[in-house]
Amino acid sequence: MRIVTLAAAGLLAFQALAVDTGQAFTDPAQQARYEHLIRELRCLVCQNQSIADSNASLASDLRREVREMMLAGRSDAEIRAFMTERYGDFVLYKPPVAPRTWLLWLAPALLLLGGIGVAGMVVLRRARAAKSDPAALDEEPGPS
Amino acid sequence: MKLPLRFLLPAVAFAALVGFFIVGLQKDPGEIRSPLIGKPAPAFSLESLGDPAWRVGSADFAGRPWLLNVWATWCGGCREEHQTLLAIARENRLPMMGLNWRDDRNLALRWLEQLGNPYVAVAYDPEGRTAIDWGVYGAPETFLIGADGRVLQKQIGPITPEIWQRDFVPHLQAAGGEG
Numbered sequence: 001m002r003i004v005t006l007a008a009a010g011l012l013a014f015q016a017l018a019v020d021t022g023q024a025f026t027d028p029a030q031q032a033r034y035e036h037l038i039r040e041l042r043c044l045v046c047q048n049q050s051i052a053d054s055n056a057s058l059a060s061d062l063r064r065e066v067r068e069m070m071l072a073g074r075s076d077a078e079i080r081a082f083m084t085e086r087y088g089d090f091v092l093y094k095p096p097v098a099p100r101t102w103l104l105w106l107a108p109a110l111l112l113l114g115g116i117g118v119a120g121m122v123v124l125r126r127a128r129a130a131k132s133d134p135a136a137l138d139e140e141p142g143p144s
Numbered sequence: 145m146k147l148p149l150r151f152l153l154p155a156v157a158f159a160a161l162v163g164f165f166i167v168g169l170q171k172d173p174g175e176i177r178s179p180l181i182g183k184p185a186p187a188f189s190l191e192s193l194g195d196p197a198w199r200v201g202s203a204d205f206a207g208r209p210w211l212l213n214v215w216a217t218w219c220g221g222c223r224e225e226h227q228t229l230l231a232i233a234r235e236n237r238l239p240m241m242g243l244n245w246r247d248d249r250n251l252a253l254r255w256l257e258q259l260g261n262p263y264v265a266v267a268y269d270p271e272g273r274t275a276i277d278w279g280v281y282g283a284p285e286t287f288l289i290g291a292d293g294r295v296l297q298k299q300i301g302p303i304t305p306e307i308w309q310r311d312f313v314p315h316l317q318a319a320g321g322e323g
Contacts, residue, residue, distance in 0.1 A: 061276060086278070
């Protein structure tokens with residue numbers, strides 16, 4: 001039992017470590033802005049974590065850069081530009097809307113429209129078939 | 145026999161998907177193309193690894209092609225590529241600068257003593273600031289900077305003689321180096 005408790009405590013402690021919880025700013029508004037920014041930036045070593053979540057040394061270096069740029073009065077856009085100039089768009093979790101990412105951004109809408117189109121066609125065809133020959137519907141292969 | 149559209153369409157969509165996967169899965173997601181290529185190399189001036197009173201920087205080799213190799217003693221890939229770096233240095237085609245990244249000075253000096261030193265100069269970057277300017281995210285990384293001060297090529301991960309011949313040497317020949 002003790003071992004289980006210990007293991008659970010260990011797991012919890014590990015989770016606590018994995019996130020940067022240190023207060024970087026005393027001003028809550030600044031702190032919120034900081035936390036928002038570091039959540040938007042990808043840690044490039046551990047690609048599925050933001051630099052807020054990662055313990056990698058590069059992530060902590062990048063957090064330091066963000067903090068210092070905020071202290072220097074740089075805007076969010078300037079900080080994001082600083083990161084993309086060095087690491088490319090990949091560093092942003094949210095890719096920018098640009099001609100080369102239009103397909104990426106529009107794909108969900110296109111797929112939805114395509115789906116609606118296919119569904120509409122099926123419904124229309126069935127309705128027509130049902131009107132001309134109601135018995136035809138029963139011939140459809142199905143779980144009979 | 146003509147296949148009805150409703151069989152053909154999913155088959156075509158599936159084939160397209162498989163095509164995407166075949167291409168996509170062969171790419172290494174760890175390799176992120178540097179936005180730096182073609183741009184002026186970020187300027188820096190840092191303490192020399194061997195002598196803190198000495199400054200080394202990007203201006204040292206201005207006007208000629210040079211290499212910047214990012215390394216650290218904690219980096220396994222750096223040990224792996226070290227022999228290749230020594231071989232490149234022996235070719236004596238262009239100077240190689242080391243950027244010692246987030247490392248301990250004494251360990252780094254001992255490393256060069258034991259394994260050999262391919263670098264003309266080594267800049268010491270314990271805080272990783274210059275590394276960030278260069279978009280470094282994992283050692284080893286090797287940059288080729290042209291005579292005009294622009295970044296021509298970047299290798300992420302250990303460099304091998306094959307990679308050197310394939311990705312770096314052509315740039316040198318194109319630039320009118322002795323090739």
